[in-house]
Structure formats: C-alpha cells, structure tokens
Amino acid sequence: MSQARVRLESRHWLGKTCAGVVLGFGLALALSGLFAWLGPDGIGAGGGKNQFNMWLMAPIWAAVLSFVYLFRDSLRAWLWLGAANVAAFGLLWLTRWVMA
Numbered sequence: 001m002s003q004a005r006v007r008l009e010s011r012h013w014l015g016k017t018c019a020g021v022v023l024g025f026g027l028a029l030a031l032s033g034l035f036a037w038l039g040p041d042g043i044g045a046g047g048g049k050n051q052f053n054m055w056l057m058a059p060i061w062a063a064v065l066s067f068v069y070l071f072r073d074s075l076r077a078w079l080w081l082g083a084a085n086v087a088a089f090g091l092l093w094l095t096r097w098v099m100a
Helices: 011-040 047-070 072-100
Strands: none
Touching: 011 047, 011 072, 047 072
16 A cells, blocks of 8 residues: 655756746735735725735745745646636635725
C-alpha cells in the first residue's frame, strides 16, 4: 500500500514561474479589489485605504509566486491558480453587483 513519493523536479520551474507571475498578478488584483469593497468603510473610503489597497497587491503576489513551487508540476499550478482566479473574480463581480 505504499505509494512512490513524487519528487519535485527543476524541469517544471519555468511553467510554475510563469503561472505565478501571470495568474498570481490576477489573483492579487482580485483579492485587493475584494478588500477594497468589503473592507472598512467600503469602496468609498478615502485617505489611506486607497494607498493600502495599492500596496496590498505586492505581498499577495509575492506570496503566490513563492508558494507556486510547491505544486507537483506546472500544469497543476496553472489549473489551480486559474480556478482561484475564476473564483476570486467571480466573487469580486458578485460583490460589486450586490454592493452597487
């Protein structure tokens, strides 16, 4: 009943990196937008919230780009991050529709 453990290989790094850069940016954008709508005082809050939303993108994008290397191969990274993007942008669209 023991299964062979799958080793992480360096041949998938380029695909994983591209998935993290492209889809990680979209995911960071959607999550930052969700915080803008659902955070304190909503989308109309002024002052530091706009600046905070702008700076929130970088750590989210960096986190996705860091954790993308934990996927077994690049196909799984593209599929999972693509599904996360669809879910995040769907929630953002739903939030904008409900809150507007």
